Amino acid sequence: MAENRRLWWTVAAAAGLLAGGALPPLGSPPLLWLALVPLWALSPAQGALWGAMAVLISHRWLLWLHPLDWVGVPLPLSLPLCLLLWLSIALLGAVLVGGWRWLVGRLGADRFAAALLASALWGLAEVLLAKGPLFWIGLGAAALPGDPALAGLAQLLGAGGLAMLQLLLGWGLWQGVLRRRWRGRWLLGWLLSVLALHGAGLQQLRSESRSALEGPRETVLVLQPAIPTREKFSWLQQRSLQRQLSAALTEAQQRGADLLVLPEGALALGQELPSPPALEVLSGGFRQQDLELRSSLLQFPAGATEAQAALDKHRLVPLGEWIPGSGLLGWAGLSAVGGVSPGEAPRLLPRADGALAVAICYELADGSSLSRASRDGAGWILASANLDPYPEQLQQQFRALAQLRAIEASRWLVSAANTGPSLVVSPDGQVLAQLPSGQAGTLLSTVSRRFGQTPYVRWGEWPLLLLVLGASASLAWSRVRQS
Template sequence: MGDDRRLRVITALAGALAGLSLAPLGLPPLLWLALVPLWGATPAAAGLWGGAAVLVSHRWLLWLHPLDWIGVPAPLSLPICLALWLACGLAGGGLVAIWGWLVRRLDPRRLATALLASGLWGLAEVLLAAGPLFWIGLGASPLPADRALAGLAAVGGSGLVAAVQLLIGWFCWRTLVAPAVSRRGWVLGLAALLLFSHGLGWSQLRADRVERGESFRVMVLQPALPTREKFEPERQRNLLMQIARGRQQAAALGVPLLLPEGTLVLGQAMPEAEAEVLSGGFRLEGEELRSSVLRFEPSSSEASSWVDKARVVPLGEWVPLARFWRWGGLSAVGGVEPGPPARLLRRSGADPAVAICYELANGEGLREATAAGAGWLMASANLDPYPALLRDQFTALAQLRAIEVGRWLVSTANTGPSLVIDAQGVVRAALPAGRAELGLFELEWLKRATTYQIWREAPLILMILLGGASWWFWFQRRRHGHSH
């Protein structure tokens, strides 16, 4: 095997290791090791790294099969799922190949290149998370094992966490490829970066920084209804019975709010009781079908307010120009249109910022909602029929979002994870996955703003500007030196 081919194989295996380093492991040292060959890779090898990382981290996509419940013929189901999985890997590989080309052009040995390229990677994750195709990146890789490093999200968001991971990987690479005479300096630089990043992250999570807010209780209903049967009449009746019992029990215990992961069909009335309900469901906006979290006031059977899902699943919920094609997409509920980007749900008590399904991957909407007054976060998702791998990734993202904006988060999920996470990213309570459960959670309504909530990606952009300016001054000095 030639040297180039051997390096490509090693780089691809490193990418697979990067995919494994994400939740449920969430073990950053594995990622730092995986990043070492990426910094010295050719663009083609970098593309293999990115493709392998995405294919391993997103292997839960294969659990979409079989798709017969949404009308896809059995012989086509597995090929469609495989094609979707491979397309995600190809897209990830293409993006990392472009990044690798830029690094190679700018000289990967220079610290200026490392700062610029790491910052651009982090910013790319932030921008991609606002689109329809992104799920999880290096920004969530420290969780659940390294909460101190994840604390950097309170300073500059998940993009800064991703960028610092890349920078740590670069120092590891420089330590290995540097001449023996200068290796000690690179080791000291790596140690300084590790101490600084973990110290800064942990400073955001220290006990003496913890804000004490007004506590309140919520009741969470985890219905555990199989997705492939969820819209059958019998299953819908079962869901309404669970909600009715949960609403009555919440009222009897004096709990003001019931949170069921219930996908109410269009126009479905809510069983009446004293407790307020925030439930998943569908509604019409003109002629457009929206997937929403609906708010039912105490003793009301009709929704009075809502937050619509703004980030809808391509093909699964939404198809471009669906009206002209007269095709409602692959969703069992037909074509769903995206709603407004605002995530703040106004109610009589503490207002939540709402993330529906994989909107949890995008922190910007929740940041805007907390800046507008949201005192806690609510994540509503149906993760059936996916494996535990996706549930663990969902939990890691929920922890990251809580740390970013310094708010408690309640997750209400069909089959789990239904849990409550505090503002420091600690899972305080959870319901057993895969079972119908009714749980009572206590959380706090907070107001303190994190640095990220105020400055957004400013630290990340500062890193990019610092790297770009340093590289430019070095280039100009070198050019003028040659001219003389």
């Protein structure tokens, strides 16, 4: 008996590690389905271990914050603090997955209605968590970059719906192992379901591409400065940025660009452009709103060296830009510009040449907000980020999320990042161009403003909510009949 318990704990840890590895940058749904099979049979405590292991693997890039001496943290405390942050996120994942597994135990996982209810609730939870400060990537992003056909279903159900489908496919495999009498027929039905889902995803991408309404084209030049965040505010690096910005303004004018884009935090507080631009400039930077410091996307119309409008960052990085009770503690956070205040929630930036949906940094994880901006008139999506000093693992996760956001809304997406990834994604999720990571450079692309609405843009999370209500009603009616 004790050996069986140890075996299940080992299986829980191994499956969690496999789940974390199956997420982007690998993006392998088949590996994730295998990792989800034992999750349906684990105890709540073992499910918590599964969740902790998955987060430890998928969020290991947090350790690259070390060393933190550049923001005033003593070197002996730097690594312990980074480890504490990494383990704290894993603990949160353990609590959430353990709680979900407890709910599955209460519902009973043998019936499809119970599995559907539990899976849809997980998907909705990912959508809600993406609006708070403590979520980056979940099962909804697992289809990319390895399985774009399955990711096409995001146009119907969003990332929450993709998370639900991953769980249901894992449940189907688990049931196939249990149903000894009908195992062959069950697994054949499961395989046909997988093929049908992929076919539906491809069909959705193709039909949306054919029916999309496209407006005028816009030529965008992206500047990737590749300035290390730890040296960002030094005189030498500021001079380098000024030279790169002046050269980019000249290049944009010579190559006929309509818009120049700089990444998150490129300009310091109150910093102006070196010369009046001949075209519109959108740059990450900082501004003062009353007594509050905001991290923003600053808008410089043609001919203006000072920003005339801005969209403030709403979803702040915990510990980096904001900590709970920071006013009482007298600590602004880990970043060199800590103490930032959040802006308004809508991600729509009005412009004379057409509104944009804007994601600053890890706001890219919140697909519902960007889809709402698309519904409100955004013609394409702009992602502005500074992912230094994190490794390429995080950049590749960012790239996968950019692909998913483009698919959900069927919009062109342009990313401008300090050290990468600066890229262009087509409405069907293909990365058409990308600058090398960590190297300074410019990227010229042409995007079309699109006005159509995918089912997800139009309906949001309503399909998931209806599935929750339907599955709940089915379970309730079944219990009434049994009683």
